[in-house]
Amino acid sequence: MTGATPVSVHAIDFSPRPGAAPLPRMVLAQAGAEIRAMLRNGEQLVLTLIIPVLLLVAFSLAPLIDIGGGSRVAFIAPGVLALAVMSTAFTGQAIGTGFERRYGVLKRLGATPLSRAGLLLAKTAAVVAVEILQVIVIGMVAITLGWSPQGDPLWVVLLILFGTAAFSGLGLLMAGTLRAEATLAAGNLVYLVLLGLGGVLFPIEKFPAGVQHVVGLLPITALSDGLRGVLTNGAGLPATQLLVLAGWAAVTLGLAARTFRWE
Amino acid sequence: MEIRELVKRYGRKTAVDGLKLTCRTGEVTAILGPNGAGKTSTIEICEGFRRPDGGTVRVLGLDPADPALKPRLGVMLQAGGVPPAVRAGEWLRVVARFYAHPLDPDALLALLGLTEHARTPYRRLSGGQQQRLSLAAAVIGRPELVFLDEPTAGLDPQARHACWDVVTGLRDAGVSVVLTTHQMDEAEKLSDHVVVIDHGRVVAEGTPRELTGAERQLRFRARPGLDVDQLLGALPPGSAAKESPSGHYIIEGQVGPQMLATVTAWCAAESVTTEDLRIERRTLEDVFLELTGRELR
Ligand SMILES: Nc1ncnc2c1ncn2[C@@H]1O[C@H](COP(=O)(O)OP(=O)(O)OP(=O)(O)O)[C@@H](O)[C@H]1O
Ligand SMILES: [Mg+2]
Numbered sequence: 001m002t003g004a005t006p007v008s009v010h011a012i013d014f015s016p017r018p019g020a021a022p023l024p025r026m027v028l029a030q031a032g033a034e035i036r037a038m039l040r041n042g043e044q045l046v047l048t049l050i051i052p053v054l055l056l057v058a059f060s061l062a063p064l065i066d067i068g069g070g071s072r073v074a075f076i077a078p079g080v081l082a083l084a085v086m087s088t089a090f091t092g093q094a095i096g097t098g099f100e101r102r103y104g105v106l107k108r109l110g111a112t113p114l115s116r117a118g119l120l121l122a123k124t125a126a127v128v129a130v131e132i133l134q135v136i137v138i139g140m141v142a143i144t145l146g147w148s149p150q151g152d153p154l155w156v157v158l159l160i161l162f163g164t165a166a167f168s169g170l171g172l173l174m175a176g177t178l179r180a181e182a183t184l185a186a187g188n189l190v191y192l193v194l195l196g197l198g199g200v201l202f203p204i205e206k207f208p209a210g211v212q213h214v215v216g217l218l219p220i221t222a223l224s225d226g227l228r229g230v231l232t233n234g235a236g237l238p239a240t241q242l243l244v245l246a247g248w249a250a251v252t253l254g255l256a257a258r259t260f261r262w263e
Numbered sequence: 264m265e266i267r268e269l270v271k272r273y274g275r276k277t278a279v280d281g282l283k284l285t286c287r288t289g290e291v292t293a294i295l296g297p298n299g300a301g302k303t304s305t306i307e308i309c310e311g312f313r314r315p316d317g318g319t320v321r322v323l324g325l326d327p328a329d330p331a332l333k334p335r336l337g338v339m340l341q342a343g344g345v346p347p348a349v350r351a352g353e354w355l356r357v358v359a360r361f362y363a364h365p366l367d368p369d370a371l372l373a374l375l376g377l378t379e380h381a382r383t384p385y386r387r388l389s390g391g392q393q394q395r396l397s398l399a400a401a402v403i404g405r406p407e408l409v410f411l412d413e414p415t416a417g418l419d420p421q422a423r424h425a426c427w428d429v430v431t432g433l434r435d436a437g438v439s440v441v442l443t444t445h446q447m448d449e450a451e452k453l454s455d456h457v458v459v460i461d462h463g464r465v466v467a468e469g470t471p472r473e474l475t476g477a478e479r480q481l482r483f484r485a486r487p488g489l490d491v492d493q494l495l496g497a498l499p500p501g502s503a504a505k506e507s508p509s510g511h512y513i514i515e516g517q518v519g520p521q522m523l524a525t526v527t528a529w530c531a532a533e534s535v536t537t538e539d540l541r542i543e544r545r546t547l548e549d550v551f552l553e554l555t556g557r558e559l560r
Contacts, residue, residue, distance in 0.1 A: 007370060007373040007374045008374075009428040009431070010432070012367075013366075014366075014402065014438055015437055016405055016406060016407040016436070016438055017405040018363075018364075018406055018407055019362060020334040020361065021360055021361050025360055026361050029356075029357050029360030030357065033349065036353070040348060041348065103345070103346060103347060104340060104342070105344060105346050107340070108344030108345070108400075111338035112333060112362075114361050
């Protein structure tokens with residue numbers, strides 16, 4: 001054992017003085033730790049920032065897809081925002097939480113005064129903070145590419161919040177029930193499948209009508225469609241999409257609350 | 264802390280089988296037992312991580328699942344519990360923020376020799392450094408009762424002493440400590456109360472002194488395979504002599520100058536050179552092996 005300045009055990013007052021910190025302080029501390037963990041994780045940054053920005057730039061500049069007229073960046077930017085929300089709230093959170101469970105971190109945190117509700121609050125706050133960063137970066141890149149967003153920002157905020165709830169529920173459902181490796185594989189797979197199917201880059205109008213109905217019920221489609229309606233076409237309250245997202249959130253969060261295993 | 268008739272099953276396996284145990288406030292209680300004896304199961308039930316299948320457990324007068332217990336307990340898991348990427352100092356600071364009157368993280372890092380690793384991610388710490396970080400996190404909230412599951416496993420001698428200092432410091436400050444260990448000397452040195460469990464039951468308990476008894480033994484080392492029966496013939500009736508393990512001889516009975524003289528005379532006659540010839544009390548390890556046998560678990 002090495003130590004520059006040996007410290008005597010007598011210098012520390014171990015006498016019991018138990019007490020929990022106020023909830024906001026605990027939640028802030030944990031949220032800060034979660035944000036640092038997300039921003040420090042290289043693979044996660046690729047998923048949450050680099051891939052969305054690359055897709056945004058590539059699909060805006062090059063005629064890779066037929067969007068049926070109109071500005072390419074105006075079509076792509078809302079889809080990429082939806083993708084960013086999914087990557088943080090779903091993929092990142094599922095994988096992160098899955099490994100926290102595996103490494104006993106959730107168990108160890110369970111022995112501190114931070115309650116499970118507090119932990120969930122901290123995780124949500126961290127996800128929202130990272131999403132704000134994503135929206136800023138993606139928004140700035142898109143604007144540089146000539147994007148001029150339309151619509152009421154309130155609907156955008158609502159869509160992102162509902163989407164976050166739905167994707168968090170899905171992510172926590174997986175993280176709390178599957179093995180960490182399975183969560184890692186499934187998290188990435190679902191990300192790819194939803195990226196391909198959900199109207200992020202390819203308009204779902206190109207799919208056969210029957211497929212469109214099913215795909216329209218996916219959370220990623222609801223989110224990208226909703227965002228596109230508001231940001232591209234200046235649409236009003238995206239009621240259908242909010243309803244779909246709320247449904248996903250209610251079902252997945254309810255299931256996750258019931259099935260989540262902390263160890 | 265009080266445990267009565269505790270039962271814990273995993274499928275068809277009964278890991279804890281009617282265990283009864285009381286740990287007194289302000290004392291260090293050491294739980295000893297072979298691998299798989301049920302130590303971790305018992306401790307984790309007290310920490311509220313696992314639910315018992317039978318019996319009652321009261322920790323500081325409360326049910327282990329009571330959230331009011333959390334700030335009053337300090338917990339060190341047998342393994343893990345820290346995110347691999349988090350830096351040592353950062354983890355300690357975050358945990359400190361959960362408590363109203365935490366200890367200074369930097370002082371704890373220094374005490375446990377981790378100051379220069381404060382910015383090292385957990386996964387890059389050595390096993391012993393990881394253990395020390397977990398120990399620091401267990402005490403940072405100034406708890407009344409601390410559970411340490413094998414706190415010195417994998418520690419070098421210096422780190423083990425630092426850990427012992429922490430445990431003694433806690434006890435001196437009035438904190439109750441429950442620890443498990445496979446190190447008999449550690450249990451002997453640190454604890455006020457020793458509990459030996461095997462197959463999920465308490466097989467012996469008491470102070471280290473009570474367990475080892477007042478009886479003394481004459482021990483020496485010599486080449487393996489001496490004729491102990493012949494040696495026994497030279498000793499007064501009622502004596503006992505055995506070789507355990509190979510090359511280590513233990514003689515019990517009227518231990519005193521007379522026995523010493525007889526044994527050395529016999530050794531001289533047999534041209535046996537003895538090493539480490541000494542008279543001492545039975546060690547806790549002797550008692551432990553006697554109680555739990557020699558077979559591996
Ligand atoms: N989660 C579990 N699922 C199934 N069996 C378990 C589980 N945890 C422990 N066991 C079994 O219960 C028994 C007691 O295990 P426990 O971990 O309590 O032992 P221990 O005394 O702490 O051992 P060690 O000294 O090796 O740490 C063992 O036989 C073990 O295989
Ligand atoms: Mg154990």
